[in-house]
Amino acid sequence: MTAFLDVDVRPILRAGGEPFSVIMAALARLAPGEGLRLYAPFKPVPLFDVMASKGFAHREAELEGGEWEIRFMPDNASLETAEPAADAPGDENWPEPSVHLDNRDLDPPEPMVRILAALEQLAPGQTLHALLSREPVFLFRELSRRGHQWRGGFTPQKEFYQLTVRVQA
Structure with missing residues (x-):
């Protein structure tokens, strides 16, 4: 039980x-x-x-x-x-992001569209870093479906959400 x-x-x-x-x-x-x-x-x-x-x-x-x-x-x-979570302990060797996006001033679904489009241009193993005004809960399922890994969280002051995505290797 x-x-x-x-x-x-x-x-x-x-x-x-x-x-x-x-x-x-x-x-x-x-x-x-x-x-x-x-x-x-x-x-x-x-x-x-x-x-x-x-x-x-x-x-x-x-x-x-x-x-x-x-x-x-x-x-x-x-x-x-399930695939291992992107923020799993021991998975610290991610490369520096190749792409930086500031999506804080965009309304949904624009941040998700921009992130997915940018990921399509990256090679396997490369990373993308994005700033968002809210946690992208709808994006997580799509990232998993495409085999990508991610890490994210709000800044300590809860001003914005930082997301790093690694393209499926």
């Missing part, structure tokens, strides 16, 4: 906040075999792909008032076939 860490993002969203970093921080605290139980005021469909890329299957249940409980459980089948 899976043990769950509960995360309720409803108050964060009602206050106008962005809960993604809270969800990812909770995910990082999970012990092997543990799951994450998320409470949200809407069905967080974009999060399903992000969590699947991290090896989690989900089950969803609609609560009263249109709110949702989503249980993310380790998906052992996907973990066995």
